[in-house]
Amino acid sequence: MNAAFDVLIIGGGPIGLACALEAKRAGLTYVIIEKGCVVNSLFNYPLYMTFFSTSERLEIGSVPFVSVNPKPTRPEALEYYRRVATSQELNIRLFEEVQQVIPNANEYTVITSKRSYHTRHVIIATGFYDIPNLLNIPGENLPKVTHYYKDPHFYATQHVVVIGAHNSAVDAALETYRKGAHVTMVIRDAEIGARVKYWVKPDIENRIKEGSIKTYYHSSVAAIRPQEVDLITPAGTVTIPNDFVIAMTGYQPNFTLLEKAGIRLSNDDKKHPAYNPLTMETNMPRIYLAGVVCGGMDTHVWFIENSRDHADKIIAHIKNYV
Template sequence: MAAAFDVLIIGGGPIGIACGLAAKKAGLQYTIVEKGCLVNSLYNYPLYMTFFSTSERLEVGGIPFVSINPKPGRPEALEYYRRVATSEDLRLQLFEEVLEITPNAGQYIVQTSRNTYHTRNVIIATGFYDIPNLLDVPGEHLPKVTHYYKDPHYYATRKVIVIGAHNSAVDAALETYRRGAQVTMVIRDKEIGNRVKYWVKPDIENRIREGSITAHFNSTVTAIREKEADIATPEGNITIANDFVIAMTGYQPNFRLLEKAGILLSDDGKKIPAYHPLTMETNMPHIYLAGVVCGGMNTHLWFIENSREHADRIIGDIMQNR
């Protein structure tokens, strides 16, 4: 199947939805292609996650997000974005992965796992949650190790190592501890991260201080085995009994897709894609970036609330160039 569009949007998360709303409002022929379910990254968030942002800062397309809480949680966000997509009748191609973007006579051919599309413009809004940053230690690929934390009940009464010091790691440590897990945190830096949610940071620091949660700072996991794990600490190497490892080591965008499309990445290790800050157009004509993917490895720079405006910038530039 070959279909032609003015705009093809890669990524069905909040920013991809915002781009779809803007494209529809402008009267453009568009579609949104998403490798998983609708707002796939949010679906894979922990069950009880609470957003740092208030509901109005998560709104897209000027459609109100009404929440009974000061800061909404995952279920409310899933409901909101689903209702936005369905009530606005957005064109969606779900469970369809984009494999390649190829220039063709002033347009692009986008090959997916199911279809082939022809489009004048491409918007890449793929986020960063699909590819975890690996530990590169022996035993990392054992079934007991996960880079995605979902539900604390699974770890009840077990010995759990949580790697990391930011929001995801802190949430996993506190929630599994409160479900009866024996929790050890392994933290590369000297303290809990300064970007941890302000209402959670005192909680984790107090649990560590009182000894309810063990924390090894300036430390790394060096090996993982079925029933134990090795940790390098400032006091020397230690081995502890262990049932599960939750490695909250962060994630990265799909750089392979960007590079295959011809988008330049910075060579300073941050891999920041080349794009114009006003139009969001990359070095490849008519290929745009929106959302977290713009930050490369600096995945903490862009959020829903400060990248919603990318949609209007991009569609405005497309309309100007028609």
């Protein structure tokens, strides 16, 4: 089945929805293609996650986001973005994965897991939460290892290793500890990350100081086995009992999709994609980037709060084409 649109948006997260809202208001035909559920990345966030920002900074399309908390929670965000998508009757195709974007004269053919589309313009708003940064160590593929932490109850009474020092790792360590897990943190650097939420940082530091959460600094995990893990520490190799490993080692954008679409990436480990910051258009004509994907491996640069205006820039530029 083929379909023709002015704009095809890859990714049904907050920024993808924002782009759709602007396209609709501009009178453009559009469709969102999302490989999971609505705001799939947020759905996969930890169950009890609290956002760093206040609700008004997470709003899209001038639709008010009302929260009963000073900082909204994951359930509130899911409710908000779902209601935006449904109340605005956005044209969104769920559980459909984009596999390739192919130039075709003055348009693009977009191949998905279900069908193909023809579109004049493509907006890639795929975020960065789909592909974890792997440890590349023995045992990483064991069922006990996860790069996505969800619910602390699952880990009650178990020996848990949490790898990482930033927000996701700290949340996982504190929450599993408070559900009765025996938690060990493994941190490459000398301290907890500077970007950890300011109301959480004293909590984790105090739990470490009192010994409730055992922590190895300047350390890494060397190997994982069904009932233990090997750590490389300043004191040498340490083997500890272990039931589960929560590897909060970060994530990366789908660079394969970008490269297959012809988008240039920088020749360094940052892999910054090429785009014009005034219009968000890439080196490929009429293909745009929006949201976190713009940062390449610098996934801490762009957030919902500071990339909402990408939708305005992109649709304003597209209107010059149509």
